[in-house]
Amino acid sequence: MLEVKNLCKYFGGIHAVEDCSFKVEKGSITALIGPNGAGKTTAFNCISRTMVPTKGEVWLDGERIDRLRPHKITAKGLSRTFQISRNLADMTVLENVICQSRINGWRDLFKPAMSPQEIDKAMGILDFLNITRIAYEDGSNLSYGQKKLMDLAALLMSDPKIILLDEPAGGVNPTLLEEIVGHIRKLNEQGMTVLIVEHNMELIMRLSQRVVVMAAGTVIAEGSPEEVQKDPAVLDAYLGGAMEDAA
Amino acid sequence: MAQTYENTDEILAARRAYNDTLAQAHDARRATWFPLLIVALLMLVPALQFVGNYNYVIHLMLYTLMYVTMAAGWNILGGYTGYISLGHSVFFAVGGYFAGMIFARLGISTIIMAPVAGLVCAALGYLIGLITLRVRGPSFIISSLALVMIFRILFEKWQFIGGAAGLSLPINDLSVQWAKLPYYYAFLAMAVFGVWASYRVRHSKFGLGLRAISKDEVKAESAGIDTRRYKVLAFAMSAFLFGAAGAVWGEYLTYVRPNIFIHILYFSVWPALMCILGGKGTIAGPVVGAVLIVAFNEFFVATLGSSTIHILVTGMIMALTLMFFPLGLVGTLAKHRRLPRILNWD
Numbered sequence: 077m078l079e080v081k082n083l084c085k086y087f088g089g090i091h092a093v094e095d096c097s098f099k100v101e102k103g104s105i106t107a108l109i110g111p112n113g114a115g116k117t118t119a120f121n122c123i124s125r126t127m128v129p130t131k132g133e134v135w136l137d138g139e140r141i142d143r144l145r146p147h148k149i150t151a152k153g154l155s156r157t158f159q160i161s162r163n164l165a166d167m168t169v170l171e172n173v174i175c176q177s178r179i180n181g182w183r184d185l186f187k188p189a190m191s192p193q194e195i196d197k198a199m200g201i202l203d204f205l206n207i208t209r210i211a212y213e214d215g216s217n218l219s220y221g222q223k224k225l226m227d228l229a230a231l232l233m234s235d236p237k238i239i240l241l242d243e244p245a246g247g248v249n250p251t252l253l254e255e256i257v258g259h260i261r262k263l264n265e266q267g268m269t270v271l272i273v274e275h276n277m278e279l280i281m282r283l284s285q286r287v288v289v290m291a292a293g294t295v296i297a298e299g300s301p302e303e304v305q306k307d308p309a310v311l312d313a314y315l316g317g318a319m320e321d322a323a
Numbered sequence: 324m325a326q327t328y329e330n331t332d333e334i335l336a337a338r339r340a341y342n343d344t345l346a347q348a349h350d351a352r353r354a355t356w357f358p359l360l361i362v363a364l365l366m367l368v369p370a371l372q373f374v375g376n377y378n379y380v381i382h383l384m385l386y387t388l389m390y391v392t393m394a395a396g397w398n399i400l401g402g403y404t405g406y407i408s409l410g411h412s413v414f415f416a417v418g419g420y421f422a423g424m425i426f427a428r429l430g431i432s433t434i435i436m437a438p439v440a441g442l443v444c445a446a447l448g449y450l451i452g453l454i455t456l457r458v459r460g461p462s463f464i465i466s467s468l469a470l471v472m473i474f475r476i477l478f479e480k481w482q483f484i485g486g487a488a489g490l491s492l493p494i495n496d497l498s499v500q501w502a503k504l505p506y507y508y509a510f511l512a513m514a515v516f517g518v519w520a521s522y523r524v525r526h527s528k529f530g531l532g533l534r535a536i537s538k539d540e541v542k543a544e545s546a547g548i549d550t551r552r553y554k555v556l557a558f559a560m561s562a563f564l565f566g567a568a569g570a571v572w573g574e575y576l577t578y579v580r581p582n583i584f585i586h587i588l589y590f591s592v593w594p595a596l597m598c599i600l601g602g603k604g605t606i607a608g609p610v611v612g613a614v615l616i617v618a619f620n621e622f623f624v625a626t627l628g629s630s631t632i633h634i635l636v637t638g639m640i641m642a643l644t645l646m647f648f649p650l651g652l653v654g655t656l657a658k659h660r661r662l663p664r665i666l667n668w669d
């Protein structure tokens with residue numbers, strides 16, 4: 077469904093992502109893992125075009141999307157969250173969520189900001205995530221975990237085909253972590269394709285069907301969680317580096 | 324243990340009560356009658372001329388209404404979208420010159436041409452916005468100042484439109500008593516249109532998008548908002564209102580001159596200050612700000628003379644107000660839920 081071909085992103089002399097290629101199958105949960113600085117978030121940013129890739133191609137459902145502007149990519153059905161939750165302060169959670177609903181052409185611009193149907197839909201999503209109680213709370217008054225949930229809610233508002241989650245469990249407590257895992261599972265069962273960047277290995281091993289391991293900007297291994305765990309290249313990337321540092 | 328449960332219940336109850344207040348604050352009923360009443364009263368003001376000479380009052384009202392138009396326009400870009408422009412006097416001047424030239428050459432009243440002058444300014448704003456809205460924050464402010472300098476030189480050197488001496492426009496043939504009347508109603512109509520437009524924008528998908536842009540542009544873009552188009556459109560809309568106001572102001576003054584029309588303090592900074600003082604991003608804010616700043620300025624001109632001291636005093640009041648009302652009068656009161664219902668136009 078999503079295919080990344082030879083993606084490169086250079087910051088001056090630093091090759092943050094170098095010749096990175098992988099595929100995400102329809103209906104799967106694919107995890108993108110790697111040690112710190114491996115280029116996971118940069119790859120993410122290039123796929124959603126928050127950053128402009130230096131080279132390479134990104135294909136979504138047989139359509140090349142790496143030249144489109146970010147809002148067009150969202151319209152094609154690829155939505156993302158951010159590692160550090162970016163929410164819109166001075167707007168209620170409901171407005172934050174509805175902000176992400178689809179807009180078609182000029183006509184829609186001057187329709188009411190929140191139609192009753194959209195409010196129903198947004199409330200439905202908030203209900204699914206169990207956070208209807210904060211619907212009228214200001215987006216900046218939320219806890220870190222609530223922000224993560226609100227991001228997820230906003231994401232679903234745009235009816236995406238594939239969602240990219242950047243560390244959805246980063247910095248949240250174990251109870252909420254379980255909740256988020258449950259939500260991702262449930263979405264996946266409903267047919268949502270998920271690409272996820274995460275540091276929590278235990279979570280990745282439980283959740284994902286396929287793992288892509290990145291190190292130094294490039295893909296070093298790909299496969300099921302079990303296969304990847306045994307891959308010598310992966311062990312080297314995670315442990316070898318640490319041993320060299322210690323020495 | 325039982326104690327703990329009781330506590331939890333209390334906390335949950337408090338939480339529920341708090342959530343209810345949030346929901347209530349959200350659908351507070353609007354006092355639509357209040358702005359309508361003001362408009363009705365304003366329409367009757369010229370009737371004062373039957374009982375005496377109130378030309379000064381009418382002039383002051385007209386002047387305030389012009390600033391309401393501009394502040395409401397500035398609010399769409401500066402308040403909702405968060406792009407602070409100090410170059411909007413350019414559109415005021417372009418509107419004034421465009422309608423003024425047509426009035427001088429063809430004799431078509433600027434009141435009729437005001438919407439056209441507005442559209443010309445909107446088109447110009449659209450083009451300028453495509454270039455300058457690529458940067459934000461201080462860089463955008465500086466680009467807007469550069470705009471003023473470029474246009475000032477252009478207006479002063481272009482002999483076809485009178486150069487630095489400007490254009491003289493014919494005086495209308497109404498008696499002194501009624502001479503201000505057409506302009507008064509024109510500015511009233513524009514002010515109503517400006518406030519209505521900013522209300523419509525605020526409650527549309529477009530307005531929601533603009534507010535998202537002002538908070539986090541990267542997030543807004545990834546949320547599916549065409550940020551470039553939204554920003555440029557907001558810029559064009561605010562330019563429209565400045566252009567329309569400038570058009571009629573020219574005929575009212577009976578001349579158009581670059582140093583007056585492109586005056587950065589009066590036609591760029593003042594509308595911005597009015598929005599900031601009244602409350603950026605609110606609907607009543609620009610109106611309250613315009614009334615207060617014009618009133619302060621007039622009061623201190625009357626008591627301290629038209630020296631630079633009156634600007635100093637107005638500025639000091641402004642600074643003091645913002646120390647206690649950092650989001651502007653309307654914005655701060657609304658945040659603390661102290662806003663009188665008659666001023667809740669949002």
